Every structure is written in C-alpha cells, then in structure tokens.
Amino acid sequence: MPDRILGIESSCDDTSAAVIEDGFLLSNVIASQQVHKDYGGVVPELASRAHEQNIVPVVSQALAKAGIQATDLTAIAFTRGPGLLGSLLVGTSFAKALGLALDIPIVMVNHLQGHILANFIKERGEENRQPTFPYICLLVSGGNSQIVQVNNPLDFVILGQTIDDAVGEAFDKCSKMMGLGYPGGPVIDKLAKEGDPKRFKFAKPHIPGLDYSFSGIKTSLLYFLRDELAKDADFIEKNKEDLCASFQKTLIDILLDKLVKAVKQTGITEVTIGGGVAANSELRDRIEEEGRRRGWNTYLPARKFTTDNAAMIAIAGWFHYLHGERTPLDVVPVSRIADY
Numbered sequence: 458m459p460d461r462i463l464g465i466e467s468s469c470d471d472t473s474a475a476v477i478e479d480g481f482l483l484s485n486v487i488a489s490q491q492v493h494k495d496y497g498g499v500v501p502e503l504a505s506r507a508h509e510q511n512i513v514p515v516v517s518q519a520l521a522k523a524g525i526q527a528t529d530l531t532a533i534a535f536t537r538g539p540g541l542l543g544s545l546l547v548g549t550s551f552a553k554a555l556g557l558a559l560d561i562p563i564v565m566v567n568h569l570q571g572h573i574l575a576n577f578i579k580e581r582g583e584e585n586r587q588p589t590f591p592y593i594c595l596l597v598s599g600g601n602s603q604i605v606q607v608n609n610p611l612d613f614v615i616l617g618q619t620i621d622d623a624v625g626e627a628f629d630k631c632s633k634m635m636g637l638g639y640p641g642g643p644v645i646d647k648l649a650k651e652g653d654p655k656r657f658k659f660a661k662p663h664i665p666g667l668d669y670s671f672s673g674i675k676t677s678l679l680y681f682l683r684d685e686l687a688k689d690a691d692f693i694e695k696n697k698e699d700l701c702a703s704f705q706k707t708l709i710d711i712l713l714d715k716l717v718k719a720v721k722q723t724g725i726t727e728v729t730i731g732g733g734v735a736a737n738s739e740l741r742d743r744i745e746e747e748g749r750r751r752g753w754n755t756y757l758p759a760r761k762f763t764t765d766n767a768a769m770i771a772i773a774g775w776f777h778y779l780h781g782e783r784t785p786l787d788v789v790p791v792s793r794i795a796d797y
C-alpha cells in the first residue's frame with residue numbers, strides 16, 4: 458500500500474490542501490483569500506474566518522483531484538507554525554479532527570521547512586532536479602529572510618537572517634507607499650521589467666556577518682518619495698517603472714551579496730531558493746547567472762511552489778513521517794518558531 462499524505466497549509470492567507478503518493482504530487486489546491494486586498498495587508502481575523510469557510514471544500518477538492526477517498530490516506534501533515542495563530546488554529550484543528558476520525562497519524566511541519574524543501578516536490582511526467590545535501594537555501598518570504606544550511610531533510614542550520622523586516626515585507630510596504638497595491642512583490646516584479654534599475658540609488662545596509670536588514674531601505678524610499686512628491690505631485694506615476702526596477706535591484710543586490718558570502722564561507726555550492734519572493738523574475742535570473750559565473754549548482758523551485766502551498770507541507774511531512782515522527786493530538790499551533 459503506497460504512503461498517501463494529505464498536506465494542510467493555513468499559516469497566513471492561503472488555505473491549501475495537497476495529496477502526495479510515495480513522494481509524487483497528486484493534487485495541490487489553493488484558495489487565495491481576496492478579502493485582504495482593500496486593506497493593503499493581511500487582516501488576521503478575516504484570514505481565520507476565510508480559512509474556516511475554505512478548509513472543508515479545499516480538502517474535499519484535493520482528495521477528489523487526487524482520485525482518492527479520505528480513507529485511503531496514510532497520514533496528515535499540517536503547518537504548526539510560524540504564522541498567524543488564528544489561521545494556524547484552523548488547519549491544526551482540522552488535521553487533528555480528521556486524523557482522529559480516520560485513526561491515522563498526524564505530523565506537524567514547520568512552515569519554513571516546507572519552503573526550503575519545495576525542490577523535492579515531484580510531479581509525474583515533469584522534470585525535477587533536486588539538490589544534493591548539504592545545500593544552501595535562500596529563504597525569502599513575507600515573514601522571513603534567512604540563509605539556511607540544509608544538511609538533510611530534517612537538519613537545518615540558520616546561517617543568517619533578517620534583524621528586522623523580511624524582504625517580502627519590504628516589497629509589500631514599498632508597493633503600498635507607491636499606491637501600487639497588495640501584495641507588492643508581483644506588482645513591483647512586473648513594473649520593474651519596463652524600468653531602468655540604475656536610475657535611482659537607495660542606500661544599502663551594512664550589517665555584519667550573514668544577517669540582513671530591510672527596514673532602512675523602506676525609510677530611505679519613504680523620504681525620497683516625500684521629497685520628490687513635494688516638487689512634483691505626479692512623480693510616482695511618471696516614474697513608477699524606474700522606481701520599481703531600482704528598488705527591486707537594491708533588494709536583490711542585498712540578498713545576493715550575503716548569499717555569495719555564505720557559499721564562500723561554507724564551501725557548499727548547491728544553492729536553492731524558497732518562499733514567496735523566490736517567484737521574483739529578476740531574483741531567479743540573477744541567481745542562475747551568479748551560479749553560472751561562480752560554478753554553483755542552482756535549483757529554482759517551480760513558481761507555483763514558491764508561494765504558500767500545501768504540496769510543500771505534504772513533502773516535508775512525508776520526510777518526518779518516514780523518519781518515524783508522529784505528533785500527539787494535544788499539539789497546539791505556535792505563531793513563532795525561533796529555530797528549526
């Protein structure tokens with residue numbers, strides 16, 4: 458009998474369920490919540506309510522698309538954290554209840570491990586290049602920016618991380634400042650393609666070691682816009698492509714600078730990226746370019762597996778399951794997890 462793992466992800470504003478069978482993805486259903494668009498960011502209470510509405514239909518669809526019944530499942534992997542507590546509670550409670558009803562084990566997953574292991578999601582008939590261990594992952598999402606050394610699917614060492622904002626937050630907040638909408642990353646990515654990345658200069662932080670900081674660049678853009686808007690009220694509208702291209706280039710320079718250092722420091726040349734910002738076109742191009750130039754082996758997960766999804770939770774959960782890990786039913790979700 459094959460191992461069939463149901464993955465459940467509800468850490469932020471995407472309700473997702475996926476099924477993998479012996480490591481191969483059978484389905485991955487994502488309900489992205491639209492309710493936050495008018496607020497310029499995720500509203501936690503609205504997110505929890507939307508997860509409650511979505512979870513049953515999303516899981517039902519994931520099972521139907523996989524062509525299986527709930528009784529065919531071997532185990533349920535779910536995101537325990539980090540994330541919004543109310544959102545996590547919906548997925549965790551659902552996993553517990555279904556596990557109990559089906560009398561099958563549940564396996565908790567750290568959301569960030571899911572992002573880091575996204576390269577291991579295999580689809581039948583699709584090419585899938587996987588890094589060999591140990592590898593370095595640049596984890597860049599709305600809540601985190603880290604450089605992680607992955608020794609095996611269960612052993613992660615944080616080499617560096619942001620001391621303030623995440624890079625995705627910088628994309629989102631700066632998009633909001635320019636009135637470009639939420640989430641900011643995809644909008645800035647698109648507009649940047651039409652702009653000149655060398656037109657405007659933003660100060661880069663000087664942080665020791667492999668840590669990051671993204672709060673200064675946000676403030677630098679804020680003051681720059683304030684001064685330019687005082688001279689010309691249409692400054693943003695007239696220059697939005699160049700602003701996005703220059704701002705995005707600065708963020709990616711900062712990310713790559715430390716990534717290059719991490720590779721030099723560890724001597725590990727297997728390099729991957731993960732998290733929502735890993736969908737960024739320029740970041741993907743520049744990592745590949747850097748890899749070609751420096752002799753790294755680079756692995757970019759498919760874009761659909763960079764933003765929040767349950768396929769990555771199912772695959773990470775499967776590794777834990779194979780290792781014999783089972784989570785007791787009195788488990789509670791946690792909004793913060795300091796380490797792996």
Ligand code: KG4
Nearest residue numbers: 598599600625640642643733734737764765
């Ligand atoms: O991984 P994710 O879906 O959620 C978290 O776990 O945080 O990441 C969401 C973040 C948002 O900040 C969003 O603006 C960013 O990923 N993002 C992008 C792109 N697509 C999503 N950032 C830059 N370029 C993109 N194409």
